[in-house]
Amino acid sequence: MIPIKRIHHAAIICSDYEKSKHFYVNILGLTVHNETYRAERNSYKLDLRVGGIYQIELFSFPEAPVRSSYPEARGLRHLAFEVDDVEAAAARLTAQGVQVEPIRVDETSGKRFTFFTDPDGLPLELYEA
Known part of the structure; x- marks a missing residue:
């Protein structure tokens, strides 16, 4: 058995970084912990704090494929x-x-x-x- 203590983070890949950043920060009120632009990947990584304990990582990747998602599909x-x-x-x-x-x-x-x-x-x- 692995002694897991808690969930560390959830990672989300978005299609429009600025729009999603606005949504999670200005509408949901999550706190920006760290924002990094990774030039070699043409990608942003935004670390957001949830309640001072948890973290959401918001990523942008150019031309990320769409993931099919249905309420009762396998996965998250x-x-x-x-x-x-x-x-x-x-x-x-x-x-x-x-x-x-x-x-x-x-x-x-x-x-x-x-x-x-x-x-x-x-x-x-x-x-x-």
């Missing part, structure tokens, strides 16, 4: 962010022009949640603490 289904008030967080996203699904209730936990997408259609979730 979505990335979820914990919030104190899902209704208030969804309202803030909506005010920024982000389309948010109706709020639902998790049958198992009784917690409220909703889904929305990033600029590339990556499914994201707000899950109430």
Whole structure:
């Protein structure tokens, strides 16, 4: 058994770096930890802090292929962010022009949640603490 302590980061490849950077920093409010331009790859790597503990790495690669994604397809289904008030967080996203699904209730936990997408259609979730 490997003594895994926690998830270190999630990595996202975007199609439009500036648009995605704006979304994750200005709309979602994630904190920029480090931004690097890698000239040899014509690529940016943006390290974003989530809640002071976790990290999202946002990458740009020229002509990155589109990945087919369907809600029930194999692989990563979505990335979820914990919030104190899902209704208030969804309202803030909506005010920024982000389309948010109706709020639902998790049958198992009784917690409220909703889904929305990033600029590339990556499914994201707000899950109430």
